[in-house]
Amino acid sequence: MGNLSSSAPLCRIQPAGDSVHLVQLTDTHLCAQRGGTLLDMDTDRSLQLVIRQVLREREVIDGVLCTGDLSDRGYLQAYQRLIEYLQAFDAESFWLPGNHDDREQMAAAIAGQAHLCGEVRAANWQILMLNSQIPGEVGGELGAAEQERFESALQAAQEQGLYTLVCLHHQPVPVGSAWIDQQQLADAEQFWQTVDRHPGVRGVLWGHVHQQIDTWRGDVALMASPSTCVQFAPGSEQFKADAQPPGYRWLELKADGGIGTGISRVMDASFNVDLESGGYL
Numbered sequence: 001m002g003n004l005s006s007s008a009p010l011c012r013i014q015p016a017g018d019s020v021h022l023v024q025l026t027d028t029h030l031c032a033q034r035g036g037t038l039l040d041m042d043t044d045r046s047l048q049l050v051i052r053q054v055l056r057e058r059e060v061i062d063g064v065l066c067t068g069d070l071s072d073r074g075y076l077q078a079y080q081r082l083i084e085y086l087q088a089f090d091a092e093s094f095w096l097p098g099n100h101d102d103r104e105q106m107a108a109a110i111a112g113q114a115h116l117c118g119e120v121r122a123a124n125w126q127i128l129m130l131n132s133q134i135p136g137e138v139g140g141e142l143g144a145a146e147q148e149r150f151e152s153a154l155q156a157a158q159e160q161g162l163y164t165l166v167c168l169h170h171q172p173v174p175v176g177s178a179w180i181d182q183q184q185l186a187d188a189e190q191f192w193q194t195v196d197r198h199p200g201v202r203g204v205l206w207g208h209v210h211q212q213i214d215t216w217r218g219d220v221a222l223m224a225s226p227s228t229c230v231q232f233a234p235g236s237e238q239f240k241a242d243a244q245p246p247g248y249r250w251l252e253l254k255a256d257g258g259i260g261t262g263i264s265r266v267m268d269a270s271f272n273v274d275l276e277s278g279g280y281l
């Protein structure tokens with residue numbers, strides 16, 4: 001773990017080689033107590049099994065991206081346990097909030113051991129961690145101040161010849177499930193106008209939808225990822241949990257601006273999940 005302040009807006013990581021190797025852990029939903037559950041799934045256990053799998057599969061990890069809903073209800077103890085679990089990696093972690101998170105508690109738990117909503121420089125890349133949380137609401141929006149930060153970070157990256165990976169919690173495009181598409185980024189139109197003005201943006205990565213999405217918008221890679229706990233069934237009109245196991249995404253940000261990426265799920269363990277549930281708060 002590094003030692004930079006959580007309030008430092010600009011972080012730097014030194015990749016081990018020419019590419020930047022990242023791991024995304026998202027929607028961990030850790031509860032107040034170890035062993036707490038979401039739809040019957042023990043979210044500490046599932047995260048720990050995902051981390052074990054990452055350590056088995058990924059030889060090089062330059063940074064870990066934690067893209068929101070890290071605690072189920074914004075508990076300080078949940079974030080403190082996350083910090084503890086992330087110590088398994090010899091890499092710094094970069095967090096942003098989701099709708100279930102409490103930013104103040106995140107910052108309190110981080111205490112210099114991770115970075116919240118930072119702008120990360122790594123080789124010829126910038127990784128931008130945006131805040132799409134509207135406190136007290138499920139849906140997301142960047143809002144005027146975050147849209148402004150987005151614009152100026154992309155401007156700075158352009159001036160310095162950096163490629164950019166943009167990360168946020170809420171989906172900036174519909175994903176094809178009516179119930180969750182009501183929660184998509186409300187100011188997505190402005191988000192895409194900003195992206196379109198900056199050709200250095202090579203990828204947009206989010207959480208929230210608890211499922212894999214790999215598609216394109218022009219030459220920008222659009223990526224959503226499995227939760228480290230409960231999955232949502234793709235293409236559902238109404239809330240529906242999915243039997244797919246928990247997982248993570250790996251990313252390789254290449255020196256030529258390309259992005260290699262994939263997901264991996266924990267196939268060698270069984271998980272409880274209430275597939276009949278109509279949802280959760």
Ligand SMILES: Nc1ncnc2c1ncn2[C@@H]1O[C@@H]2COP(=O)(O)O[C@H]2[C@H]1O
Nearest residue numbers: 069099100138179208239278279280281
């Ligand atoms: N049946 C439902 N209909 C609409 N939204 C739901 C339903 N169940 C849960 N949600 C919300 O939708 C969110 C999607 O992912 P989250 O983990 O943020 O948490 C979920 C809940 O806040």
